[in-house]
Amino acid sequence: MDAADFVIEKLSGQITAYEDVADKMPHRMDQMPHDERAELEEASVLLRRLRAGGNRTLLPLTVTHQKGQ
Numbered sequence: 001m002d003a004a005d006f007v008i009e010k011l012s013g014q015i016t017a018y019e020d021v022a023d024k025m026p027h028r029m030d031q032m033p034h035d036e037r038a039e040l041e042e043a044s045v046l047l048r049r050l051r052a053g054g055n056r057t058l059l060p061l062t063v064t065h066q067k068g069q
Contacts, residue, residue: 029037 029040032040
């Protein structure tokens with residue numbers, strides 16, 4: 001790869017940390033009380049639907065160009 005060693009190390013560390021969380025999550029969810037787990041799963045479904053939907057309100061942004069560009 002054409003990237004500095006520190007970039008590769010940092011990204012690899014982030015990937016490892018994410019994998020650790022993904023490995024621990026099922027076990028921790030199994031330990032949750034049923035009602036809390038049901039609420040978490042319902043919230044997860046809702047967030048996925050919101051992210052997938054195209055009905056997001058967009059901010060009124062104005063594009064400006066600087067001179068010389």
